[in-house]
């Protein structure tokens with residue numbers, strides 16, 4: 541096992557900013573573009589690690605720092621020998637700093653307060669106050685032991701205007717420096733594996749703030765660059781605009797990660813076409829759970845791809861009664877276990893009855909589609 545992190549540009553698309561990167565981590569290699577399924581609470585809803593591997597996942601977002609601090613607690617993860625062993629995922633893993641979760645909590649008011657010192661929240665069961673700051677977040681991520689860890693940041697709200705964006709940016713930059721300081725005391729995980737540290741660009745929807753943040757983050761010469769904020773992945777036109785602002789200043793040899801992108805396969809095609817390498821989103825499994833199954837054709841157009849369907853939003857809503865006697869698979873040419881073996885009528889029945897098998901089979905299909913789109917993008921760039 542190579543105990544190092546390394547990323548390199550393999551090939552660029554001849555006319556678009558899309559590219560294939562090779563990323564080497566202590567737990568294996570990842571070829572990008574690559575979608576990272578999200579195992580927020582040290583598991584993927586309804587999927588085993590084997591399901592993920594069989595459907596093309598080389599890297600996941602495993603065990604979010606906030607959730608792991610709450611339960612099972614860092615002592616349990618350390619005793620297990622880290623998150624890879626704890627959740628049985630032995631390939632590459634990224635974790636996040638907890639910054640986004642505390643931001644979401646703080647929007648609810650009294651549950652969590654964020655100030656210059658970090659986030660302070662009440663443990664939902666014991667009531668004990670937990671302080672999450674750049675130092676404790678990095679320490680927790682060392683115990684989680686992911687191959688890629690994230691600097692502690694403050695997510696920029698989309699409602700606070702320029703002042704709130706500037707505040708979040710200042711804090712993110714200050715916390716980045718203390719995150720680096722903590723990480724550099726020992727760049728390995730608690731189990732001796734080299735960890736890569738990514739910095740996060742904030743700045744909301746303001747071009748000058750985004751550029752200012754990018755320059756600051758890039759100056760630190762980190763292993764990879766993430767683009768964060770409430771807007772990313774949520775508002776795709778704005779996300780694309782922000783990527784266009786930043787791309788000219790992003791170096792070729794560093795991984796580029798848009799945090800929270802992946803509501804639909806087309807979102808992946810869009811950000812990769814603009815030069816992004818990795819992304820994560822809870823949407824594919826959440827959509828599946830709610831009966832929303834990706835449906836479309838990956839078509840080649842002008843040297844790039846599109847995901848198109850005659851259905852609404854490139855999805856089938858399996859609860860609709862029109863599927864009750866439909867013997868076709870979700871998609872004819874999908875190739876996933878679900879589409880190879882089961883009809884829409886069967887999935888409609890499982891969904892309506894709330895049977896557990898539905899959640900497993902639907903999650904397989906949606907994750908498979910996300911990875912299939914990534915595989916197609918890699919093929920077209922490498923061709």
Ligand SMILES: [Zn+2]
Pocket residue numbers: 870871874875876877878879880904905906908
């Ligand atoms: Zn399928």
